Amino acid sequence: MAYFIVVLLDDNRFDKIKGTELEKEVQYMFGGELRCLNVEVSEELKEKILKEFDTARIDSRGAITDVPVAFLRELFNQVADKKTLGGEVIEGVLAKVDEIKELAAKESEFLPAPDIEV
Amino acid sequence: MSSLIIERPLPHGGRLVERVIRDKEAAKKMIKGCPTYEIKPTLHYETGVPVRNVYREIMSICYGFFSPVEGSMKKAEVERILKERRLLNDWIFPYPLVFDISKEEYKELGVTAGDRLVLNLKGKPFAILDIEEIWEIEDPEELAHKTFGTPEDNPEVVKEPFNKKHPGWVIYRSLQPIVLAGKYTIINEPKFRAPFDRFWFPPRKCREEFDNRNWRTAICHQTRNVPHVGHEFLMKNAAYTGDVEPCHGILVNAIIGVKRRGDYPDEAILEGQEAVTTAGYIKSERRLVSMCLWDMRYGNPLESLLHGIIRQNMGCTHHMFGRDHAAVGEYYDKWSTQILWTEGIPSFGFPKPPTDVPYGLNIRPQNMRxxxxxxxxxxMAYSETCGHKREKLxxxxxxxxxxEGVQPPAIIMRPEVYKAVVKWWKHFNYPFCNEKYVINKEKELEVDLEDL
Known part of the structure; x- marks a missing residue:
């Protein structure tokens, strides 16, 4: 089974990859309502991610989800920096695992809520 | 009347268990001079994090969700469940349910069979346990393995050995060694706090509500999640089953209990489900959101059996089951719940589906993709109908x-549901359950108690 992680692209993130080879890889989901990139993850790297982050899960699509937000932010940084969706971006993220865990520990206490009326 | 008409089934076991004393004076007399024990959460055997609170089992037993179970199980009953998934009175049941204490507590209490123990909750009298037998769990790890099965013993559906990453396995592995077996009776009804109070429909009240709504047929949707639009379409379409007409009602029954980090808070789940109705995506005359207290065991086919029992007791005629029903990880075959309800699982004691064995269930499965x-x-399209490439939710x-702070498009999550999520995000400063939520929840629980 092939695994992947979805990198969501809001306008700000999209601007950072616009005009690069990655722009061709952008996928549109749900009738064009969502833009994203799919980063492929090998079996070996999937196991490493699950081992390092105990909230991580594999969903019904084979997507790795429920990793810390800090992981996802770093993943985008790696993608934007290396301009690739290959295994090296996941390796780049895992190289910073301690830093991500430190940030994740803080984000498990507090995440700012969106400013919408409820 | 057409012979195709489906009537509401009797409760599992033939009658609803109701073990609740509402006369406070009578309750006071019942507990006079009895020893008292303060209910504590079951703590993870390694980390010490709460993984279960037996109060939820006492509530679900005494209000009849688990009929015909009436209390903490004797050793012979647990052994029979592990072997055949049957109670001593022959009715099918998936899990051992026990009141467990430590050896030190047992020594301190000094109780014996025949004694009545008062169970306090949050410092107030809550229930009594009339002790019929005291027995010891010799090997909790073996109990945990036997509860969920093994690849060797249950090759039809168990794919991987269970371990400490499975929250249900951890519950049984974390049990204290001494079991006080006997019937529970609630002597001081807890009061649910908002928002839980408006979703409390124990079986008798639920059946009365079905009567008030003229629901002869009702299909249950099991949930432990905030609904996305895929869930909504599942409910809408599964409800087209029924008998000579679609099901009259959709009962959403949320399992409320100990949470895993990363789950949505129970409050957001209930109000998110409610938002589907209040915003009119499924009209309120046709849909009722309710809850049941239970610390999920994530036992996939076994959990589906418990769900069938709970919802038959609540009065449902049908129950929808999906892929990976009540599952976590890849311990069970993805379709093992559907295998149970269509073929049976012989190694779990079901040579036929649970609806086709003696002392089985009368609720009809609606196996959905x-x-x-x-x-x-x-x-939104059904996987078995649409011939195009689809985007999975x-x-x-x-x-x-x-x-990440991205509002999901309305095509996948209704904005009213998202608002419910954000409401509780603002309340807890976090959108999901974190360690703080889990620990606070197990301190505060869903209820408060008055003095008796």
Whole structure:
């Protein structure tokens, strides 16, 4: 089974990859309502991610989800920096695992809520 | 009357168990001079994090959700369940349910069979346990393995050995060694706090509500999640089953209990489900949101059996089951719940489906696949109907989106549901259950008690 992680692209993130080879890889989901990139993850790297982050899960699509937000932010940084969706971006993220865990520990206490009326 | 008409089934075991004393004076007399024990959460055997609170089992037993179970199980009953998934009175039941204490507590209490023990909750009298037998769990790890099965003993559905990553296995592995077996009776009804109070429909009240709504047939949707639009379409379409007409009602029954980190808070789940109705996506005359207290065991086919029992007791005629029903990880075959309800699982004691064995269930399974977005049809489409390539929906994917602060498109999560999520996000400063939520929840629980 092939695994992947979805990198969501809001306008700000999209601007950072616009005009690069990655722009061709952008996928549109749900009738064009969502833009994203799919980063492929090998079996070996999937196991490493699950081992390092105990909230991580594999969903019904084979997507790795429920990793810390800090992981996802770093993943985008790696993608934007290396301009690739290959295994090296996941390796780049895992190289910073301690830093991500430190940030994740803080984000498990507090995440700012969106400013919408409820 | 057409012979095809389906009537509401009797409760499992033939009658609803109701073990609740509402006369406070009578209750006071019942507990006079009895020893008292303060209910504590079961703590993870390694980490010390709460993984279960037996008060939820006492509530679900005494209000009849688990009929015909009446209390903490004797050793012979647990052994029979592990072997055949049957109670001593022959009715099918999936899990051992016990009142467990430490050896030190047992020594301190000094109780014996025949004694009545008062169970306090949050410092107030809550229930009594009339002790009929005291026995010891010799090997909790073996109990945990036997509860969920092994690849060797249950090759039809168990794919991987269970371990400490499985929250249900951890519950049984973390049990204290001394079991006080006997019937529970609630002597001081707890009061649910908002928002839980408005979703409390124990079986008798639920059946009365069905009567008030003229629901002869009702299909249950099991949930432990904030609904996305795929869930909504599952409910809408599964409800087209029924008898000579679609089911009259959809009962959403949320399992409320100990949470895993990363789950949505129970409050957001209930109000998110409610928002589907209040915003009119499924009208309120046709849908009722309710809850049951239970610390999920994530036992896939076994959990589905418990769900069938709970919802038959609540009065449902049908129950929808999907892929990976009440599952976590890849311990069970993805379709093992559907295998149970269509073929049976002989190694678990079911040579036939649980509806086709003696002392089995009368609720009808509605085995569903999944809904996802089809960009060609431009709508939510059923996996077994739509011939196009579709975009799968997943709760985990949505959680990631929410965590990143991206509002999901309305085609996958209704804005009213998202608002319910954000409401409780603002309340808890976090959109999901974190360690703080889990620990506070197990301190505060869903209820308060008055003095007796």
């Amino acid at each position: 999944e809904f996802s977005y089809c960009p060609t049809c431009k709508e 997943s709760g985990s994917f949505l959680r990631g989106m929410v965590a």
